[in-house]
Amino acid sequence: MDEVSVNEQANKPTGKLPGSARVVVIGGGAVGASVLYHLAERGWRDVVLLEKNELTSGSTWHAAGNCPNYVGSWTIMKIQSYSTSLYRKLGDLVDYPMNYHVTGAIRLAHSRQRMEEFRHVERMGRQMGIEFQEMSPAEMQEVYPFLETHDLYGGQWDLLDGDIDPAQLTQALAKGARDMGATVIRFCPVTGARRENGEWVLSTPQGDIRCEYVVNASGYRANEVGRMFGRDVPCISLAHQYLVTEGIPELAARDTKLPLLRDPDSSYYLRQEKDGLLLGPYEKGCRAHWTDASDPMPEDFSFQLYSDDLERLEWYIEDACARVPLLGTAGITRVVNGPIPYAPDGLPLIGQMPGVPNAFEACVFTFGIVQAGGAGKLLSEIIVEGESETDSWAVDPRRFTDHVTHDYAKAKAIETYSHEYAMHFPQIQWPAGRKAKTSPLYDTLAEAGAAFGSYGGWERADWFLRDGEEDRPADSYDRQHWFDAVGAECRHVAEHVGVLELTGFSRFLVKGPGATDWLRGLVTGGLPKVGRIGLVYFASEKGKILTEMTATRLGEDEFLMMTGAGAYWHDRDLLKFRLPADSSISITDVTASMATLLVTGPKAPALMAELTGEATGHEDFPWLTYRRMSIAGIEVTAIRVSFAGEAGWELHCDMGDIKPLYDAVWAAGTAHRIANFGMLALDSMRLEKGYRSWKADLTSDYTMFESGLGRWVNLGKDSFVGKAALQAEHQAGVTQGFVTLTLEDPGDGEPFGEAVYLSTVLIDGNAAGLVVSAGYGHRVGKSIAMAVVDSAMLAAGGAVSVDVLGRERAAALVEGDVLYDPDNSRMKV
Ligand SMILES: Cc1cc2nc3c(=O)[nH]c(=O)nc-3n(C[C@H](O)[C@H](O)[C@H](O)COP(=O)(O)OP(=O)(O)OC[C@H]3O[C@@H](n4cnc5c(N)ncnc54)[C@H](O)[C@@H]3O)c2cc1C
Numbered sequence: 001m002d003e004v005s006v007n008e009q010a011n012k013p014t015g016k017l018p019g020s021a022r023v024v025v026i027g028g029g030a031v032g033a034s035v036l037y038h039l040a041e042r043g044w045r046d047v048v049l050l051e052k053n054e055l056t057s058g059s060t061w062h063a064a065g066n067c068p069n070y071v072g073s074w075t076i077m078k079i080q081s082y083s084t085s086l087y088r089k090l091g092d093l094v095d096y097p098m099n100y101h102v103t104g105a106i107r108l109a110h111s112r113q114r115m116e117e118f119r120h121v122e123r124m125g126r127q128m129g130i131e132f133q134e135m136s137p138a139e140m141q142e143v144y145p146f147l148e149t150h151d152l153y154g155g156q157w158d159l160l161d162g163d164i165d166p167a168q169l170t171q172a173l174a175k176g177a178r179d180m181g182a183t184v185i186r187f188c189p190v191t192g193a194r195r196e197n198g199e200w201v202l203s204t205p206q207g208d209i210r211c212e213y214v215v216n217a218s219g220y221r222a223n224e225v226g227r228m229f230g231r232d233v234p235c236i237s238l239a240h241q242y243l244v245t246e247g248i249p250e251l252a253a254r255d256t257k258l259p260l261l262r263d264p265d266s267s268y269y270l271r272q273e274k275d276g277l278l279l280g281p282y283e284k285g286c287r288a289h290w291t292d293a294s295d296p297m298p299e300d301f302s303f304q305l306y307s308d309d310l311e312r313l314e315w316y317i318e319d320a321c322a323r324v325p326l327l328g329t330a331g332i333t334r335v336v337n338g339p340i341p342y343a344p345d346g347l348p349l350i351g352q353m354p355g356v357p358n359a360f361e362a363c364v365f366t367f368g369i370v371q372a373g374g375a376g377k378l379l380s381e382i383i384v385e386g387e388s389e390t391d392s393w394a395v396d397p398r399r400f401t402d403h404v405t406h407d408y409a410k411a412k413a414i415e416t417y418s419h420e421y422a423m424h425f426p427q428i429q430w431p432a433g434r435k436a437k438t439s440p441l442y443d444t445l446a447e448a449g450a451a452f453g454s455y456g457g458w459e460r461a462d463w464f465l466r467d468g469e470e471d472r473p474a475d476s477y478d479r480q481h482w483f484d485a486v487g488a489e490c491r492h493v494a495e496h497v498g499v500l501e502l503t504g505f506s507r508f509l510v511k512g513p514g515a516t517d518w519l520r521g522l523v524t525g526g527l528p529k530v531g532r533i534g535l536v537y538f539a540s541e542k543g544k545i546l547t548e549m550t551a552t553r554l555g556e557d558e559f560l561m562m563t564g565a566g567a568y569w570h571d572r573d574l575l576k577f578r579l580p581a582d583s584s585i586s587i588t589d590v591t592a593s594m595a596t597l598l599v600t601g602p603k604a605p606a607l608m609a610e611l612t613g614e615a616t617g618h619e620d621f622p623w624l625t626y627r628r629m630s631i632a633g634i635e636v637t638a639i640r641v642s643f644a645g646e647a648g649w650e651l652h653c654d655m656g657d658i659k660p661l662y663d664a665v666w667a668a669g670t671a672h673r674i675a676n677f678g679m680l681a682l683d684s685m686r687l688e689k690g691y692r693s694w695k696a697d698l699t700s701d702y703t704m705f706e707s708g709l710g711r712w713v714n715l716g717k718d719s720f721v722g723k724a725a726l727q728a729e730h731q732a733g734v735t736q737g738f739v740t741l742t743l744e745d746p747g748d749g750e751p752f753g754e755a756v757y758l759s760t761v762l763i764d765g766n767a768a769g770l771v772v773s774a775g776y777g778h779r780v781g782k783s784i785a786m787a788v789v790d791s792a793m794l795a796a797g798g799a800v801s802v803d804v805l806g807r808e809r810a811a812a813l814v815e816g817d818v819l820y821d822p823d824n825s826r827m828k829v
Pocket of ligand 1: 028029030031032051054057063066067188189191217218220221239240242339341362366
């Protein structure tokens with residue numbers, strides 16, 4: 001036995017450090033232990049966990065241990081539901097009994113919108129085999145007799161919610177891993193990392209250990225460990241508190257434990273702890289720690305807490321006492337105020353360490369107890385198989401790019417904490433951390449009335465306020481007040497010409513002998529000819545969609561690869577990690593130095609002719625080609641393409657030239673009734689054209705064929721990543737397919753909104769698939785939803801409908817998936 005207790009051998013490493021291992025996991029909280037367990041379970045037994053102190057000594061030991069299934073994100077619901085099912089059997093699996101009370105939980109709704117959110121999540125859960133049930137106030141009181149329900153709209157029941165002992169969970173996972181051959185060494189901090197001969201060498205006070213792969217699972221110390229790899233992890237430690245009351249006779253008298261109670265509108269959880277109650281609020285005005293030099297993170301904070309700060313919780317305590325008066329009858333015996341790590345969006349980092357080869361992250365967990373199981377599974381899939389079973393973009397560390405500074409991370413973390421239970425309404429962004437990246441055109445657009453949105457940190461106009469309008473989105477899934485303004489922008493683009501700044505495209509110049517052959521082996525289809533542009537897709541080995549890029553072929557072996565603002569680091573890694581070591585191909589990141597205007601609409605050709613003095617008709621300047629041109633003395637690369645589906649050009653120029661370019665376009669455009677339009681209008685128009693959006697309707701949950709991208713797959717090519725899987729799928733036949741639907745208007749007096757991401761598609765009333773993109777098409781006057789549905793159910797026929805927030809709306813299939821100008825004649829004038 002290589003384990004000794006802390007008391008027996010204070011702060012001495014527990015076991016001899018091996019010279020090498022296949023994987024080293026840094027950090028022995030619930031998450032690190034789960035990563036180790038799942039790697040070992042997958043058959044990788046030469047794996048070592050190094051823990052600075054004792055297992056659980058970070059945030060894990062003091063966690064409340066609540067384990068809900070309910071969550072609004074598909075990826076996180078997968079993670080949490082896997083965890084809860086694993087935890088129910090883990091004790092038996094590894095022979096380590098533990099306290100896991102599956103009590104069920106009630107979630108309270110104070111409003112129609114909250115109930116709609118519950119219904120949406122309930123439908124999502126159903127697709128995953130997880131059961132949630134709507135509850136009336138009377139039903140809630142039946143299972144929770146101490147609850148005041150007079151002012152509630154309703155509630156929801158999470159059958160399999162409960163609480164687990166986090167320390168026992170961690171020990172069980174560590175035991176299971178050890179039993180399978182993994183090694184756990186406590187009191188062995190990692191103090192440095194270096195790359196040697198394609199391996200990682202980690203330093204510890206016990207000496208060095210070499211490894212092929214490394215995982216940063218160091219909880220709130222993620223940034224400290226990240227720095228060893230040259231990585232700035234967006235991790236902010238916030239102080240989260242719960243209080244525990246003394247025993248309450250009414251609870252002591254019960255045979256069963258009370259279910260958990262969550263009041264998301266008031267923002268707290270309340271559960272039974274022994275014979276007392278445990279109350280944990282997510283309060284406004286929370287406190288961040290260790291964020292600057294005046295408050296440095298102590299070298300060791302193991303098993304420690306912050307001082308109590310109950311004043312901040314007063315409102316929440318009073319509110320909870322009014323909801324469950326029994327709570328007010330008992331005194332407080334214990335307050336736990338501990339570090340809870342927050343990423344800017346409150347979701348953990350699980351996956352590739354950005355830009356760092358063979359290094360991974362499983363850190364910054366806000367709900368690390370309930371997520372540990374699923375996170376370990378997910379990361380072990382990524383490490384061992386190179387890809388996860390389901391899309392994991394929601395937790396991919398590369399979703400945060402270079403705009404995420406420490407100040408940004410802090411502002412967003414605090415905002416997210418105070419909105420922990422808030423509803424996320426489509427197209428509404430919270431205000432913290434804005435203006436992270438602006439172009440020189442920002443002020444001009446602001447003066448023109450732009451209401452901005454953040455796209456990979458870049459500020460882009462979402463829509464333009466008309467005279468007297470204010471940008472005050474409603475807390476609602478119903479149509480927002482900008483609906484008419486966005487509609488007017490779309491119609492203007494369709495009749496005249498519009499201009500939109502699209503700065504923030506990620507761009508990589510790929511160049512050098514062999515570039516064409518190398519790219520050909522990566523993309524699923526063909527590459528454009530010299531002088532032309534084309535959409536290219538990258539699939540995983542399993543044929544799932546990794547990304548979509550626009551390739552502009554500048555020369556025989558020279559390409560400008562353009563991709564979305566949010567895909568910046570993801571796509572950079574995708575290209576760079578696949579480049580053979582001895583290659584003479586170079587990949588240059590030219591993202592920050594370039595800007596883009598989209599000029600589009602039926603008057604765009606005339607405007608462009610005037611601006612450039614060149615012929616711009618389709619015969620002279622065909623669709624999907626580019627030219628270098630001069631506009632008002634500014635060098636631009638004009639690409640004839642338009643995501644809006646009208647005649648149009650993307651004008652790419654140096655960042656410094658974007659303002660004079662815009663001014664020149666605007667001045668000449670006045671005669672053509674040029675107008676600004678925004679991203680919301682662009683999204684509406686691309687839906688009408690059937691154009692796709694990365695990480696909405698293009699995700700690695702689906703293969704190329706399932707996503708309806710078969711015409712970008714060339715199975716006749718010699719080889720490309722994913723070919724074998726796609727060939728097998730092609731032969732066997734796809735089991736689900738992509739469809740575009742239009743939705744009937746809701747009934748009179750019913751709230752009117754579009755389908756929400758991941759709404760359920762029904763065929764003859766049976767769940768058949770999920771909505772992956774939705775919005776209103778103003779040019780065609782229809783509510784549109786793109787979805788992936790079961791092919792057999794689709795082939796069998798039947799009435800199609802979409803469940804939008806609990807209301808079933810009849811839907812019609814769109815033939816060919818394109819609602820607007822299906823033969824592209826408008827783009828080719
Ligand atoms: C008051 C409170 C209540 C909470 N309640 C819940 C809840 O009900 N449900 C829930 O899911 N979550 C809850 N949480 C959050 C939960 O505690 C964390 O998300 C979870 O513990 C994170 O686990 P981890 O393994 O990622 O990190 P940690 O538990 O912090 O583990 C990281 C480990 O890494 C080690 N380490 C750091 N640096 C090094 C190094 N250089 N070398 C080696 N080892 C290193 C640390 O010593 C530590 O043991 C709560 C948090 C707080 C503060």
